[in-house]
Amino acid sequence: MSEPIIQMIGVSKWYGSFRALTDIDFTVNKGDKIVVCGPSGSGKSTMIRTLNWLEAHQEGKIIVNGIEMHKKMKNVDAVRMDIGMVFQHFNLFPHMTVLENLMAGPMWVRGVKEDEARKTAMKFLDRVRIPEQAEKYPGQLSGGQQQRVAIARSLCMKPKVMLFDEPTSALDPEMVAEVLDTMIELANDGMTMVCVTHEMGFAKAVADRVVFMDEGAILEESDPHSFFDNPQNPRTQNFLSQILQH
């Protein structure tokens, strides 16, 4: 299982004169579950957003499904269709019901028939365990439910890889677990996942690899066992001691 879905080779990115990403080398293989962590402002969100090119990089190469992402590319939408993205603030479409949210993508960009889209949508709503909310609007759901709908919405597009950008950071504490449970199930089903999160329990439970970033660079990348028990980089040690002391 070493078929790369996403490759970043020497990627750098600047905001004006501020260097947000520095020489990132990073590979996601099929079936990988990768957790990215690091202090705030370390560039982890920027990195995950360059993967489907919501942010552009300036140097290096990003190759997704064999297609290189660059400014003049014609088929960026085709690439993005295969990459599911879950945001910190859910970004559900508030003027559409949960079911419509789930059916929109497949119907509008994949050309799936309405009946089939509805069937798929209900299947994934079942999987995130909120089929009874199908006819409600996102504003009527709790944060945890909204995030599970957002995950289901991405899954309806049948993505090859799922990106999670701090999916539990905007949630009330009692709702974190339900979202993490959904993500763990997804990981157990074999979905390829890249996840920016501070949930170290989740990292220990599902991650094949944990990546530590600081100041726009990847400082350490290893399996969770050695990452948590035997971190090499002093800044990783410092970070872990800070978030694990409570």
Added chain:
Amino acid sequence: MLFADTVVADPAVHKPKVMAIIFIIGFVIFSLMGLNDTIFGEFLRPAIGEPAESGLLGNLAIGMVISMIFTANIILIGFLPFRLQVLIVWFELLLLFLTFYYSFGLDFAFIRSKVWFMISQGVFTTLYISAISITLASIVAIFGAVAKLSSNGFAYAIASFYTSFFRGLPLLMQVYLIYLGLPQLGYVIDAVPAGILALTLCYGAYMTEIFRAGIQSINKGQWEASRSMGFKFGLTMRRIILPQAMPLIIPPTGNQFIAMLKDSSLVSVIGVWELMFLARTLGNKDFKHMEMLITAALIYWCLTMVLEVIQSRIERHYRTISH
């Protein structure tokens, strides 16, 4: 409603000092108006004798009586609940307004003979010109707003030139420029299309800003979610952004429609048979300008009142469904 404080001060109309001042001011003003040769003098004939000969004393007495009625009216209204207050004050102001025009000695038979034609021809023309113009202006505004938000220099330049030009020129001048200017280019345009074009372009410019603000107010996350699922720009705009911007766009657009209804009177200068044009031409023939102008004014007022009610309904509708 503004923020309602929990601690309520005594209303000013229940403070003796304030009411005394109002009474005195009323007394002075009404006395100075010298009303003894009007209907008020007739009323007070038992007290002041022959009104025309009552002089200063008569005027003071009339001023005193009117000011007393006025002050008592305010105090009494002050005791009523909010809705009733609004209703009574509206009614009183309307009554004042009507007496004011009644005192012109208008020829009501003349008004009755013309009013049906003014409504069937004038109101109809005014409404359909405004309705077509606001619809076209909305379409112009969508394109204008997208162009103003685009990173394309040409599009931005054209859109900002357009809004600057049509917001910068008086509408009356635009009406003339289009009606008289286009024939110079070899295209003779009828009065009605010229009027619609002028209103469309002028209001499209204002509404471009409304649409731009509406589109900009939608969270960036909506774009990101759409784009990350592979929605193209047009699809995202049509199905995700505009439907969410509509609750913000429609209320001010309703306002624009009300304003346009009245501004459509400007196209009367190029001979469109709308309400204002009829008011002037029908009155001119018989030298009954005031009759027709006041009738037209009242019709405009009624129309805008109906529209304001509809507008507030729409606003309430969008407030309740926006999550």
